[in-house]
Structures are given as C-alpha cells and as structure tokens.
Amino acid sequence: MSAPFKTAGLLKNLMAKYYAKGEENRKSGIPVAWVTAVFPVEIIYAMDIFPYYPENFGALGAARKVADKLSEYAERRGYFNDLCGYARCGIGDAYATDHPVGNILPPDLLVCCNTQCGSLPKWFEAAGRYYNAPYFLLDSPLIEDQVSPLGKNYFIDQLWEMVDFLERTTGKKFEMERLVEVLKLASEATQLWNDCLDTAALKPAPFGFFDACFHMAPIVTWRGTQTAVDYYMALKEELDERVAKGITAIPNERFKIYFDHIPVWPRLRWFSDLFAANDALVVASQYTHSWAHKFDVSRPMESLAEVYTEQFVNRGFEYRIKLKMDFMKRYKCDGFVLFSNRSCKPNSFGLYDKRQVITERTGKPGVVFEADMSDQRFFSEGQIQIRLEAFFERLRKDQ
Amino acid sequence: MYVAGIDIGSIYSKAIILKDNQVVGSLVKRTGGEIKVASQKLIEEVLMPLGLQAADLRAAVATGYGRISVPFAQKQVTEISCFGRGIGHLFPYVRTVIDIGGQDSKGIKIDDQGSVDDFVMNDKCAAGTGRFLEVMANALEVKLEDMGLLALLSNSPEEIGITCTVFAESQVISLVAKGRPKVDIIAGIHQAIAERIVSMVKMIRIEERIAITGGGAKNIGLVRELEKKLGSKVIVPEEPQLIGAYGAALFAQDLARNE
Structure with a gap:
C-alpha cells in the first residue's frame, strides 16, 4: 500500500461522524434505512432519510479480523458458515453479547436491491423480522448485455413503488427536483472517483x-x-x-x-x-x-x-x-x-x-x-x- | 562446484546435490519437527558421504511448502517452477506435468525449457493427494507402498466418493465392515483419486507428453489408472519424488553461474 495519504485522516474523521450520526438523526426524526451497497441510494438521500450500509459493517468486522467471531453467533442460530460473510457479521452482531466493532445500527425500515446477489434480500428479510421493521425489495431482472425496455420499465415501476413505500413509512415527501440535484452530486463524485482510479x-x-x-x-x-x-x-x-x-x-x-x-x-x-x-x-x-x-x-x-x-x-x-x-x-x-x-x-x-x-x-x-x-x-x-x-x-x- | 536443491514437502523432505551438472548426492527423509532444524539435518546428511558441509555449497535453492524456512538457501522458488524445470531438463518433450504430492496435486504446463506456461492446483482439500492415500492405507491396515499393486488385482472396483477425506475414510471403514474385498476397495480409491486429478488437470488443457512426479508417481496402481483416464501413456521418472529438488538444484546452478 502507498505511504499514508493526508486524505486518509479526513476519511477516518468523516466515517466516525457518519456512524455517530445514525442515532442522532433518529432522535431528531430522521429515519434510518438499511440499504445495500449497489442500490439507488440517491432516492434515499433525496428524501432526507439516513442510509445505513450493513455491508460496510460486515467489511469493518472483516478488516478488524473479527468476522469469524461474529459469525459464530449467527451459526449458533443455524446460519450456515457458507453464507455471505457480511450477512453472517450483521446477523451475528444482532445476536452477539459482545460487539467488537460496535453495534450494528438497527433499522427503521429496510430497502434492498438484488442486483448484487440473492443473499442480501434473505439477510434483509431476516433482519426485517428481527427488528420488526418494514422491508422493500427492488427486484432487478438478470440481464445478459443490456437491460431490455421491458426490464427497464419493470424496474422504473418498482422505483415509483419504492418512493410510495418510503413516503408511507417515513412521512417524508419525494421531490423530483431534489433527486436531480442529488444525481448531479452523485455523478460529480463518481466522475472524480473514476479519475482517481484512472491514475x-x-x-x-x-x-x-x-x-x-x-x-x-x-x-x-x-x-x-x-x-x-x-x-x-x-x-x-x-x-x-x-x-x-x-x-x-x-x-x-x-x-x-x-x-x-x-x-x-x-x-x-x-x-x-x-x-x-x-x-x-x-x-x-x-x-x-x-x-x-x-x-x-x-x-x-x-x-x-x-x-x-x-x-x-x-x-x-x-x-x-x-x-x-x-x-x-x-x-x-x-x-x-x-x-x-x-x-x-x-x-x-x-x-x-x-x-x-x-x-x-x-x-x-x-x-x-x-x-x-x-x-x-x-x-x-x-x-x-x-x-x-x-x-x-x-x-x-x-x- | 557443488550446489543444492532442497524440497521441503508436507510429508517428505528431499535434497539433491549437483556437481557440474551431475547428481552426486540425493536424500529423501520424512519432514518432522521444526523445518529450520530438519532442513539443516537434511543437508548435513546428504553432504556427509561427500565429505562436505553446507558452507562448501556455491548455491542452494529451496522449494516446497517449507521453502521460506531453509536458512542456508539463497533463493526460494515455488515447487511449480521446480517440477517444471526438473522435468523439462530430463524430458524436454514433455508438455504437461502432473505432480502428486503429500498435501496437494498440481497440473503444470511447460515449454521446451521446462519453464511454466500455466498451472492448476487442488484447493485446500487432501482428497486426491498423497495424504489421502496414507489415510486410506491406515484405515485398511495395508502398507502405503503396497496400495498400488493391490489396486491392480481387482476385477470389480468399489464406487468410492472422495469429495472429503474424512467422509471417504468412514465409507472405506464401512465397506471393510461389510466384508468387501480389500483389493476392490483399494482399486475404487485409486479410480476416484485419478478421476479427481484428471478433471483438475484438464482445466489447463492437457498436452502430450505427460509426466507424473511426486510421491504419488511411485504408486503403480495410480499411474495405470491415470493413464486410462488420460488415454495416454505417461512418463514416470526414475525418482519421481526428487524432481522438485532436482529442479531447485538446477536453479541453484543458474545462481552459482551468474555470480
């Protein structure tokens, strides 16, 4: 790895603030939504809901070399050790008596997209039952090369259904102008990220x-x-x-x-x-x-x-x-x-x-x-x- | 000019001493205890008849899973490159090496210099390796070196599933309990191992001719079974277990010459 980046210190501060913000937000009436890593989080941000990434929690547990310890808690409940390691970390932490990377943040609602895999929906379903929180699945059709018009419309319809679900469960309002602003910011960040990767x-x-x-x-x-x-x-x-x-x-x-x-x-x-x-x-x-x-x-x-x-x-x-x-x-x-x-x-x-x-x-x-x-x-x-x-x-x- | 090739495997440690291209000493010993100490003893023992000590070597190269713990070696080379080099030197027309070692089996594709083009190895599982055969020999109360010959005596081999060494062992024990002839069980084991090895090696598109190395090559039953499944006669070097050490010694010779 490269010599330490100045930016690394900034990142640590920002991440610490982000993790602290979850509970603070909840107290001030901003709901916590569990989201998956490859998910249209732009809609969540546009609606001023706090997105929390349980997969990041899994990666954190993994990087700190305690994923196996957390997993054992999940395994005792019958979750097999062949399942996704992030899911085992998250499920394990819910049942754990010790929390080596802090507590996973309980959700007020869960939104999941299965474009990454079929394990995430199962994990989120189980978490929805455990935390007694409403759950929405955004179903992405498998595609070979490009998404078909039918598949795209299917997904767009679900995006609107999700907006409806979010409005109903959180009481927040969706506004298209706000989404456009968020998408602009997202594009700007992804372009910069791409530039960094290209170096x-x-x-x-x-x-x-x-x-x-x-x-x-x-x-x-x-x-x-x-x-x-x-x-x-x-x-x-x-x-x-x-x-x-x-x-x-x-x-x-x-x-x-x-x-x-x-x-x-x-x-x-x-x-x-x-x-x-x-x-x-x-x-x-x-x-x-x-x-x-x-x-x-x-x-x-x-x-x-x-x-x-x-x-x-x-x-x-x-x-x-x-x-x-x-x-x-x-x-x-x-x-x-x-x-x-x-x-x-x-x-x-x-x-x-x-x-x-x-x-x-x-x-x-x-x-x-x-x-x-x-x-x-x-x-x-x-x-x-x-x-x-x-x-x-x-x-x-x-x- | 003396050079050494040391191959510290999971079950056996091997040493080759070369003097001006000629093998002047060789030794195979069970790897036991701490590798640092074991490799020192190995080199002392192989050099003793030559009246030499480790300090007299111009170069030494270590290979095998214990390669990083050989204190007197100047360089470490993977056994994949060493088996390729060793076979390429002895049989320049060989293009595929199948190595059956203690804890892993490998398929290695080489060019006419014995240099590796491609390779494949079994994943963290002993089924299809020397250790598997050892476990089965123990379960059957048969000597490991007799297993191959016994396998050739069977006319109706048993079906043995070997996705897992531990499960295969209990299957073998239950077949013995049912009074099935040992030769049929042994033949079944060999078929299953050969099947597993061949399907793995096929991943690198086998090219003829094929050589078999490692301790597993000393098992005639396994070699015959592999030939059947490969549909081709294979080359088994005189000392198949020493090929890795031989390749390492050739690399040591390069080192000494480039000094």
Whole structure:
C-alpha cells in the first residue's frame, strides 16, 4: 500500500461522524434505512432519510479480523458458515453479547436491491423480522448485455413503488427536483472517483487497488452528497500532487495486475505486501469500479434503472469476461488474479472457466485462489502464497 | 562446484546435490519437527558421504511448502517452477506435468525449457493427494507402498466418493465392515483419486507428453489408472519424488553461474 495519504485522516474523521450520526438523526426524526451497497441510494438521500450500509459493517468486522467471531453467533442460530460473510457479521452482531466493532445500527425500515446477489434480500428479510421493521425489495431482472425496455420499465415501476413505500413509512415527501440535484452530486463524485482510479494506469502509478479499497467508503456511502464530492476532490488533488512529486504506490512497479473482485479484508495488508514484494501493483478491479458509473440527469428514473440493473454481477458470463478484459486493456495489465470468494457465489461462479478464456483471448497469465472475503477460517496462507508466487514467476518469464 | 536443491514437502523432505551438472548426492527423509532444524539435518546428511558441509555449497535453492524456512538457501522458488524445470531438463518433450504430492496435486504446463506456461492446483482439500492415500492405507491396515499393486488385482472396483477425506475414510471403514474385498476397495480409491486429478488437470488443457512426479508417481496402481483416464501413456521418472529438488538444484546452478 502507498505511504499514508493526508486524505486518509479526513476519511477516518468523516466515517466516525457518519456512524455517530445514525442515532442522532433518529432522535431528531430522521429515519434510518438499511440499504445495500449497489442500490439507488440517491432516492434515499433525496428524501432526507439516513442510509445505513450493513455491508460496510460486515467489511469493518472483516478488516478488524473479527468476522469469524461474529459469525459464530449467527451459526449458533443455524446460519450456515457458507453464507455471505457480511450477512453472517450483521446477523451475528444482532445476536452477539459482545460487539467488537460496535453495534450494528438497527433499522427503521429496510430497502434492498438484488442486483448484487440473492443473499442480501434473505439477510434483509431476516433482519426485517428481527427488528420488526418494514422491508422493500427492488427486484432487478438478470440481464445478459443490456437491460431490455421491458426490464427497464419493470424496474422504473418498482422505483415509483419504492418512493410510495418510503413516503408511507417515513412521512417524508419525494421531490423530483431534489433527486436531480442529488444525481448531479452523485455523478460529480463518481466522475472524480473514476479519475482517481484512472491514475493507476500511469506507470509507475501513485495509487492502486489496495488503496482504492480504503478510499472507496465515501463513494459507497455518500454518493449523492456534497461530502463525497469534496472528499474525492481532495483525494484527486493529493494524487495529482503525488504524480508531480513522483510518489508511487509501490517502490518498483514492474507489473500491473487486474484483481477480481472484493479483497480478502482481514488480509489486505498481507496481499498488498506480497504483491509489492514481487514488484506487482494491482491497478484495477470491477469491485472498486462498481461505483464509477454516470447518470443522465435529464432522465432521472430511467438513468437510475439503467445504472443499477446493468451492474456486472447481474450480467451474463460473456459480458463479465469482456468487462475484465476491457479493464486489463485500459490499465495495461500484465496478468490477472481471480479470487474465488466463498462468501460471494454470484461472482465466483465460473471463475476457472473465465481464467481459461481470458488467458486464451489475451495471452496474459492468470491465477485463481480460493478464500473468503471476511472469514479467516477459510484462509490457508501456504496454499494461496504458492499460487500467487508461481503466478509471479510466470509473469517474470514474459519479461 | 557443488550446489543444492532442497524440497521441503508436507510429508517428505528431499535434497539433491549437483556437481557440474551431475547428481552426486540425493536424500529423501520424512519432514518432522521444526523445518529450520530438519532442513539443516537434511543437508548435513546428504553432504556427509561427500565429505562436505553446507558452507562448501556455491548455491542452494529451496522449494516446497517449507521453502521460506531453509536458512542456508539463497533463493526460494515455488515447487511449480521446480517440477517444471526438473522435468523439462530430463524430458524436454514433455508438455504437461502432473505432480502428486503429500498435501496437494498440481497440473503444470511447460515449454521446451521446462519453464511454466500455466498451472492448476487442488484447493485446500487432501482428497486426491498423497495424504489421502496414507489415510486410506491406515484405515485398511495395508502398507502405503503396497496400495498400488493391490489396486491392480481387482476385477470389480468399489464406487468410492472422495469429495472429503474424512467422509471417504468412514465409507472405506464401512465397506471393510461389510466384508468387501480389500483389493476392490483399494482399486475404487485409486479410480476416484485419478478421476479427481484428471478433471483438475484438464482445466489447463492437457498436452502430450505427460509426466507424473511426486510421491504419488511411485504408486503403480495410480499411474495405470491415470493413464486410462488420460488415454495416454505417461512418463514416470526414475525418482519421481526428487524432481522438485532436482529442479531447485538446477536453479541453484543458474545462481552459482551468474555470480
């Protein structure tokens, strides 16, 4: 990972404030809505509802290496350890007697979009029953390449239904003008985020995927607010400054690597050190690019429907291969690493075939390793290290 | 000029000493206890008949899962590269290496220099590895080295599911309890392991010719079963277990020459 960013201190402050704000808001009459990470949160912000991301809570527990402890509480209630690690963290914390990363914030209502996976709706349903809070599911049809007019209309109708649900359960009013403002802010932030990610294409680069994993929190949680825009302006400024001063992400960048998809949170440092020791910088991942989309503010609801149904996890095999290959081209990657994540079945599906096809089409070497994004019990260091080291040896052969 | 290749595997540790391209010493020992100490003992023992000590080596390269804990090695190379290099040196026409080690099995695609083009390994599960065979030999009260020959004696192998070593062991125990002939059980085990290994290696598109290495290659029953499933005769080097150490020694030779 790069030398500490000035912006990192800012981020820590902002995140601490955000977590504190949930309960404060509730007291002052602003309801807390659980939302999923890839969800039209812009509508939530436009209606002055406080969005809370239980997945972030899961990632926090994972990064602090306590996901397994929290999971045990869920497992005692019959939730199998093969389920999503974030869900096990969130469910576990609800039943836990100790809270190593603080308490998960109870919801007043829950809104969920299944464009990411089928596990989130089940987790939110269970949470809805547990917290006795109303729940709304935004159902995204699976698509191969582009969303069909029928699929888009289906999604837009649901967006209006959701607006109705939100108005009824919170008493807040939806206004289109306000949504347009939020979408403008969201687009501005996502554009800035995209610009930051793109600095990884420079050789040597000032910024890589492992840095992006740290700096992505605002684009997930605050897109649609001025806070996110300000944050990424500051980050971009700092990156420009680093480029000017020649400060690079790793000391001797020799290889650029594409990484799929979520990092192994409890081992982020281990991975980043291993890659750096082999002069390899991870420069792109579809994960950190999940929030690098753009809105057309002249067609708010359509644009929201397009952006959120066309997320990569919701698409077919060929599209996902093409997406990875496009990233590899855009970031001039020398090879790719695919993480078969026990927690995330929709993304791990077909990875071995994808690896084969990508190597055949690009001639670039790739490797698949298996672990869990949050749960250390599924991490076998020796097994993963040998795969990655053999991959690095293979990369060196090409140069 | 003496160089050493050390392969610290999960069950066995192997050493090869080369002098001017020739193998002048080799040793296979059970890996036991602390790797640092074990690797010191291994090198002392293999060098003793040559009247040498570790300090006399121009270079040493370590491989295997214990590669990072070999104090006298100047470099670590993965066993994937070492098995490729070793086989490529001995059999330059081989394109696919199937290595059956103690805790993992691998498929390695190599070029005519023995340099790795692609590879695949089993995931965190002992089914399809040397350790699995050991567990089964214990459950059947048969010597590990007899397993392969016994497998060849069966005419009607049992169906054994080996998605999990622990479950397979209890299945084997219940078959023994039902009085099924041991040779049929053993043959079934070999079929299942071979099936598992071949489907894994197919992920890297097998190209002929194929060599089998690692301790598993010493098992004739397994080799025959693999040949059946691959539809091809395979090459088994004289000392299949030592190929990783041999490849490491060749890398050590490069190091010494580039000094």
